[in-house]
Amino acid sequence: MKNTENKKVYIYDGSYQGLLTALYQAFKLREVPIKIVAQAEFKDDLFYQQVEVKTENEKAQFFSDQIKEHISAQTLNNIFHAYLSEAEKMELYIFRYLFTGFKVGKKVDEFLTKDYVRQVQDLAHKVRHESHRLKGLIRLQEAAGGKYYAAVEPDYKTLVLMAPHFKNRFSTMDWIIHDKKREEAVIYSAAEKEWLVIDLEKEFEPELSNKEKDVQQLWQAFFSAVSIKNRSNPRTQRQFMPKKYWKHLIESPGSSRKFKIK
C-alpha cells in the first residue's frame, strides 16, 4: 500500500459499471481511496485530491470476471445487491470486502466478525428482502389498451431485481413498473419478450380500462371478508407489511374493522 499520504477521493458516474471501473482502478494502481462516491452525491472537498473515474465497460467486465474467478459468484452478487442499496459509504465497504476477498478467496463470506463483510452482506440482504417483499406487494392496474401499470416507491433500487421475476410470470402481458422515487421504470413487451429500464417522470399516470374499477372493488371486498375479527392483530399486519407500502396497494388494510358482512 503506497501513496497513503496522498489521500484521494474517487468519483464515479453512479452506475454499477462506473463503480466497478473505480474499484478496478484502485486495485490496479494499488491505491486506497479515502472515499468512493457517485457524482450526484459528491460535495466539494478541499482536503483530498479528486480523481474522476471514467466508466469503461471492458474494465468493469474484466473486474467482475476477476471477482468471480478469484473470490466467488456469491461475492459478486453481494456486491451488486449492496450497490443497489445506494447506502452511504457502501462503496468503501465493498472496497474493503474485496480487499480481503482477493487475499483469502471465497472464505471472505465467513469473516462475519469483520465489520465491512457484515455491512456488505447486510445491505445486500436488505435489498434482496425488499425485492422479495415487493414481488408480492406490487399491484398492477389494467390501463386502457390492455397494458398493465404499477407504481412503487421502494427504499432501494430494486427494479432490476424484480424485472426477471415479472417477465417470467407475466410473459404474455405488456407491463410497466414505475419507480416514482427514482423516476425510472421497467417496461416489458410481450412481443419482444424483453424488458428494459427507461426514465419516466414522477407525474406519469395512465388512463385505466373500463373494467378495472370493478375488479379492484372485488379485490377490496375479498380482502375485507377474509380477515377474522376476533383474531384482529394490526401490529403483526404492520410488521409484515409496513405502512410505507400501503400507498400503492389497491386494498385498504385496517378496513375490516369498519366493514360488515350481512
Add this chain to the structure above:
Amino acid sequence: MELQKKLEILSDAAKYDVSCSSSGSSGRGDGSSLGNTKAAGICHSWTDDGRCVSLLKILFTNYCIYDCHYCVNRASNDRARASFTPEEVAKLTVDFYKRNYIEGLFLSSAVSRDPDWTMERLLKTVQLLRNKYNYQGYIHLKAIPGADFKLIYQAGLLADRMSVNIELPSESSLEKLAPQKKKAGILAPMKGIGAGIENNIIERKKYKVKDKFVPAGQSTQLIVGASPESDRQIISLSEGLYDHFNLKRVYYSAYLPVNNSSLLPTLPGPPLKREHRLYQADWLLRFYGFKADELLTPGRENFDLKIDPKADWALNNLDKFPLEVNTADYEMLLRVPGIGPRSAAKIVKARKEKTLTHYNLKKMRIVLKRANFFITCDGKYAAAVPFESSVIYDRLAENECQQLSLFGSSSGSDESSKSWDLEKAE
C-alpha cells in the same frame, strides 16, 4: 346473485382454513402462458388479523349436506349461502392473478349434493384454468373425502398442492362432533395422494413421464381446543403424518366458537397461545431434529404456555448445557433456545476464522436474549443469573410475556395472557 356478494360470502366461509402457503412448486410457466410458481412462495398482502394473503382462498359452495358441530357452514346454521360456477372462479382467479393480487387459487368446498358431484365441480374449475386460460400459477385444491379417487387423481395432475382436513385429532371426537364423517373416508384419500406423489416421483425419474402429480405435496389442518385432546396427542399425530403420509405441512387452527352447540366447550376466546405453541413444536419437529416424545412425555401432556417448547426442553435437559459455541455440533447449536438454523449456520461459519466471543455474536446479530442462559463463549458464561432451572425459567417467562403481546394483544381475549396479567397485578 351478484358476483361480489358471492365472493364475500364464499371467502368469508373459507377464511377459517388457515393454510396459506404457495411454496414447494417451481417452474410451471414456460414463457408462453400466464403465470409461474416460485419454490419459496410469495405473500401478497396481510389481513387485519395479521395472516398473510397468498392465495385467493374461497369455497366453491357453502351449501353443505353435513352438520358438523364445529363448522360455520353446517347444514343447520342459518347463513347466507352461495355457489360459484367453474367459469366464475376461473375468471376471477385470472383477473386477480394478472394484477399481482395473488399467487394463485386455494379452492375448497362444502359438500353439496354428494362428494362426487362436488369433486367434479372442483376438477372442472381447475381444468378450465389450466386448459382454457392457460394459467400456470399456483393451485391448492381440497380433496373431498368420500369422492371417487379417480376424480381426485385427475385433479392432482393439475393442482400444485392438495389437502384433506382431519380437523379433529381423534376418532372419538370425530364421531361426537362430525357424526356423518368417517375416519376412513378422510385417511383414504390422504394415503392415496401420498402414494400417488411417491409413485409420480419415481415414474418421472425412470420413464421420463412429464405430468407432475401434486408437486407441492399435501397438507392438512387440525382444530385445537374444540375437543379434549392434549398437546401430546396432537403433536404425536403430526409426527405420524409427517413420517408415514409424507405430509408437507400440518396446520393448527385455534377453535373459534362460531356455533352454539352443547357438545362444544365454551372458551373465553380462541386459544391463540396454545396454537402458537403447537406451531413452535411443529417447527421443532420439521427443522430442528426434535422428536415428539422428547418434547412432551406421558404425564406432561400440554406445553407450558409461559415459555416456548424449546426452552422448556432445554430446562428439562439442563445437564446438556451450557454449551460452548466454539466447539458444539451444529445439531446441538440448533437445540439452544433462541438459536435457529440461520444463527447456527453463521456460528459454524464464523468460528472457522476465529474463536467467538459474546461481542462477536452480538455483532453477527445473533439474538442472545434467550440463548445467553444456555451458552458459553470461549468458556465464559455471560447471563447475569446463576445457572439454575427455576431462575432461568422465571427470566424466560418474563421475556416471553413482553414479547407475546404481539399475539392477540388487541383482542385481549386470550385466556392465558389474561390469567398472567392477574398474577402480575397481585
